[in-house]
Amino acid sequence: xxxxxxxxxxxxxxxxxxxxxxxxxxxxxxxxxxxxxxxxxxxxxxxxxxxxxxxxxxxxxxxxxxxxxxxxxxxxxxxxxxxxxxxxxxxxxxxx
Amino acid sequence: xxxxxxxxxxxxxxxxxxxxxxxxxxxxxxxxxxxxxxxxxxxxxxxxxxxxxxxxxxxxxxxxxxxxxxxxxxxxxxxxxxxxxxxxxxxxxxxxxxxxxxxxxxxxxxxxxxxxxxxxxxxxxxxxxxxxxxxxxxxxxxxxxxxxxxxxxxxxxxxxxxxxxxxxxxxxxxxxxxxxxxxxxxxxxxxxxxxxxxxxxxxxxxxxxxxxxxxxxxxxxxxxxxxxxxxxxxxxxxxxxxxxxxxxxxxxxxxxxxxxxxxxxxxxxxxxxxxxxxxxxxxxxxxxxxxxxxxxxxxxxxxxxxxxxxxxxxxxxxxxxxxxxxxxxxxxxxxxxxxxxxxxxxxxxxxxxxxxxxxxxxxxxxxxxxxxxxxxxxxxxxxxxxxxxxxxxxxxxxxxxxxxxxxxxxxxxxxxxxxxxxxxxxxxxxxxxxx
Ligand SMILES: Cc1cc2nc3c(=O)[nH]c(=O)nc-3n(C[C@H](O)[C@H](O)[C@H](O)COP(=O)(O)OP(=O)(O)OC[C@H]3O[C@@H](n4cnc5c(N)ncnc54)[C@H](O)[C@@H]3O)c2cc1C
Numbered sequence: 001x002x003x004x005x006x007x008x009x010x011x012x013x014x015x016x017x018x019x020x021x022x023x024x025x026x027x028x029x030x031x032x033x034x035x036x037x038x039x040x041x042x043x044x045x046x047x048x049x050x051x052x053x054x055x056x057x058x059x060x061x062x063x064x065x066x067x068x069x070x071x072x073x074x075x076x077x078x079x080x081x082x083x084x085x086x087x088x089x090x091x092x093x094x095x096x
Numbered sequence: 097x098x099x100x101x102x103x104x105x106x107x108x109x110x111x112x113x114x115x116x117x118x119x120x121x122x123x124x125x126x127x128x129x130x131x132x133x134x135x136x137x138x139x140x141x142x143x144x145x146x147x148x149x150x151x152x153x154x155x156x157x158x159x160x161x162x163x164x165x166x167x168x169x170x171x172x173x174x175x176x177x178x179x180x181x182x183x184x185x186x187x188x189x190x191x192x193x194x195x196x197x198x199x200x201x202x203x204x205x206x207x208x209x210x211x212x213x214x215x216x217x218x219x220x221x222x223x224x225x226x227x228x229x230x231x232x233x234x235x236x237x238x239x240x241x242x243x244x245x246x247x248x249x250x251x252x253x254x255x256x257x258x259x260x261x262x263x264x265x266x267x268x269x270x271x272x273x274x275x276x277x278x279x280x281x282x283x284x285x286x287x288x289x290x291x292x293x294x295x296x297x298x299x300x301x302x303x304x305x306x307x308x309x310x311x312x313x314x315x316x317x318x319x320x321x322x323x324x325x326x327x328x329x330x331x332x333x334x335x336x337x338x339x340x341x342x343x344x345x346x347x348x349x350x351x352x353x354x355x356x357x358x359x360x361x362x363x364x365x366x367x368x369x370x371x372x373x374x375x376x377x378x379x380x381x382x383x384x385x386x387x388x389x390x391x392x393x394x395x396x397x398x399x400x401x402x403x404x405x406x407x408x409x410x411x412x413x414x415x416x417x418x419x420x421x422x423x424x425x426x427x428x429x430x431x432x433x434x435x436x437x438x439x440x441x442x443x444x445x446x447x448x449x450x451x452x453x454x455x456x457x458x459x460x461x462x463x464x465x466x467x468x469x470x471x472x473x474x475x476x477x478x479x480x481x482x483x484x485x486x487x488x489x490x491x492x493x494x495x496x497x498x499x500x501x502x503x504x505x506x507x508x509x510x511x512x513x514x515x516x517x518x519x520x521x522x523x524x525x526x527x528x529x530x531x
Contacts, residue, residue, distance in 0.1 A: 011269060
């Protein structure tokens with residue numbers, strides 16, 4: 001069991017070394033995404049908001065906000081909550 | 097992986113490749129279908145509905161994908177690259193690289209637990225990068241095979257997916273593997289890409305957020321699309337006015353693409369009709385040079401769109417820029433009057449044409465348009481310049497789904513005749529059986 005766990009850890013370490021460049025890029029991306037998710041979730045938790053409102057409040061470009069909102073919607077983190085004029089509203093889905 | 101012998105090898109698992117494989121498989125031939133993506137389905141599985149019937153595209157494509165996967169005579173190789181093709185008697189030795197999925201597909205059940213656990217979100221090419229999935233994922237909901245694949249470009253190698261997988265299918269030890277298929281014949285079904293607009297500076301060179309390509313609109317109109325509705329990608333607004341720019345990349349000397357791509361008029365009309373249903377209040381305008389409705393029922397389809405209120409305006413769009421709110425502004429030369437007008441829209445779709453997708457390492461003569469050349473297009477439209485190699489679908493030139501399917505069956509018939517003529521293993525076996 002220990003040998004297996006160790007060899008698995010070693011294998012992952014080896015893969016991280018082999019893919020050092022892409023891992024670095026992915027780590028930066030993950031950091032950015034965590035930050036973005038925190039900011040957007042806090043904003044959508046207050047009350048349902050549109051993408052331009054979220055963009056204005058967070059300073060993140062609107063197209064990037066929309067992309068991330070689409071991703072969060074897909075994975076059940078935010079949901080649509082009606083419309084405000086021509087824009088859908090999004091709210092944070094609260095976990096039970 | 098063992099080296100294998102097949103009667104036919106089909107390169108490309110779009111609608112054309114799948115149809116050729118099914119036709120040959122049904123005749124009792126052993127067929128290898130090699131696809132470079134992790135799933136078969138090609139472009140067709142990404143479309144919303146099909147002209148001129150407006151049938152659901154997924155409802156037509158998914159059963160074919162499933163039939164291919166379950167056919168006893170079809171051997172499916174996804175996520176593979178053709179490395180070389182060498183002549184071997186009347187047949188070919190094809191060297192193939194199996195890229196690692198880092199997932200044991202014999203164990204994976206497609207439950208997507210790994211995907212939900214993966215911490216990193218990445219753009220999904222299935223949704224033209226406007227939607228997202230995770231570094232490890234099942235490529236899309238109807239993917240065949242319904243198996244996960246890990247993208248090493250985005251993976252952190254954190255091991256979370258492995259811990260979460262209920263069937264221990266994650267396999268970090270996988271390596272690229274090369275194997276050889278000895279095939280009596282080959283069918284090229286490598287499909288198409290959209291004409292590039294990055295060099296088309298007057299249309300924004302692909303940099304304007306609310307000027308999109310037609311495959312993006314297909315995804316917006318599909319029930320599984322990235323937003324679940326039609327929104328413009330710049331800021332999530334539901335568009336109230338949408339323009340189509342026809343011949344954006346076809347019949348265009350400046351791009352070196354002088355031919356008509358055949359499907360753009362029809363898909364623009366189809367999308368306009370679907371938009372009419374999805375956004376009943378929206379104004380939809382199609383700027384065209386001339387409308388080409390070549391197929392059965394297509395002219396009626398066009399007339400129906402006009403009757404529904406879609407605006408058809410004869411004019412050449414000279415340029416597109418955007419205002420401070422990222423609304424695209426079209427400068428149009430009206431063909432009939434010579435007048436120049438400017439019009440602002442919420443969203444613009446460039447009706448880009450069709451160019452050949454990248455070709456695998458099969459040396460074949462190409463036509464001046466870049467598609468695989470057929471020396472006798474009038475009498476043998478699927479026969480290439482190299483004996484034993486046939487071509488089908490949009491690898492041969494722009495065509496719609498109906499024509500792709502017809503050409504796929506034609507290519508299968510040509511391959512079948514070639515295999516029989518050259519004394520395939522199957523013939524020998526049959527002779528032995530009935531002796
Ligand atoms: C926006 C749009 C809308 C359309 N709507 C309609 C419609 O409503 N009705 C209609 O009739 N037609 C429509 N069409 C046309 C239709 O998409 C094509 O006719 C059809 O998809 C062509 O299928 P294909 O198999 O030739 O190519 P593809 O679908 O491109 O399939 C090719 C396959 O080969 C694979 N491949 C490529 N290179 C390699 C390689 N080197 N090794 C292994 N595999 C490889 C690809 O990954 C892909 O899976 C539309 C086209 C567009 C652009």
